[in-house]
């Protein structure tokens with residue numbers, strides 16, 4: 001009898017949980033791309049120097065102005081674009097945009113800054129204010145403007161991470177794995193925005209190689225970056241630029257040597273690796289906000305990779321347990337240093353590549369090539 005009552009109570013609890021999930025789950029999950037293997041940790045990112053500590057609230061992207069001797073720019077959660085003077089290292093609040101969703105920043109040839117506001121779209125920020133360049137494409141809203149780059153002919157390529165969730169619910173998009181991101185093109189001559197490539201798994205960083213013969217866009221939830229040819233006989237065609245990355249690619253930037261630097265978010269933990277194997281488990285977790293927050297808190301670590309023009313990993317630097325920096329979202333090389341942005345810090349990280357190369361030793365320099 002007691003056992004029967006217990007079984008009935010357990011069944012009722014399971015049925016009520018199932019009903020709650022069925023009614024309230026915010027996602028329609030498909031299977032996640034299994035995470036590729038990661039190289040052994042080297043923790044070289046732990047040697048970074050902290051710039052602007054305490055002044056910068058979650059500086060997602062960082063841009064270094066080489067022409068201005070290495071002036072640094074970043075956009076933070078308080079709606080400001082901040083600038084660091086290279087001469088004395090002092091930070092100033094440079095331009096105010098507003099909102100909590102400022103992500104990618106990139107310079108425009110006319111001296112203004114192009115800014116991706118996840119909540120509003122593509123913005124141009126100049127001395128005389130903020131102009132909204134694009135908030136929709138083909139009649140659909142740009143839900144999650146993320147990163148941009150301007151080509152030498154003035155065309156702006158930028159990403160819309162997800163058609164399903166905004167910046168405040170980016171984790172839901174990762175759980176859902178629905179591939180609704182897009183690479184977009186803004187033409188400053190006509191003011192028209194069009195779709196270059198769609199069905200991307202969280203469209204994130206965008207970069208142009210030196211010859212601008214193609215444009216690269218990263219798909220965070222698929223551990224890869226695609227490239228779309230802009231010139232030549234393959235113009236308009238898309239192909240894989242690099243895949244099986246040892247982390248989810250976020251921002252990508254061209255270095256002074258023609259190689260790219262890619263920030264690789266570590267969306268890994270034993271818990272996340274386990275639950276993302278089953279769509280049902282993703283469905284249950286996504287239903288409970290506290291469980292979503294806790295799942296996010298299990299992620300630890302930071303990683304960046306240098307990648308050749310041909311799409312081969314040249315080196316990987318990490319802080320495997322996130323002792324000094326976590327959740328690095330951007331990496332920018334200038335004059336032998338790399339500068340790191342993150343959504344989990346209140347500083348920009350600066351690391352001398354010469355110093356880490358010396359410490360690694362020429363012979364043991366890490367060369368990680370995924371199979």
Ligand SMILES: *[C@@H]1O[C@H](CO)[C@@H](O)[C@H](O)[C@H]1NC(C)=O
Nearest residue numbers: 085086087088089090091092
């Ligand atoms: C740093 O340099 C900039 C540009 O030269 C200057 O405007 C600023 O006042 C300086 N800040 C400090 C604290 O010296």
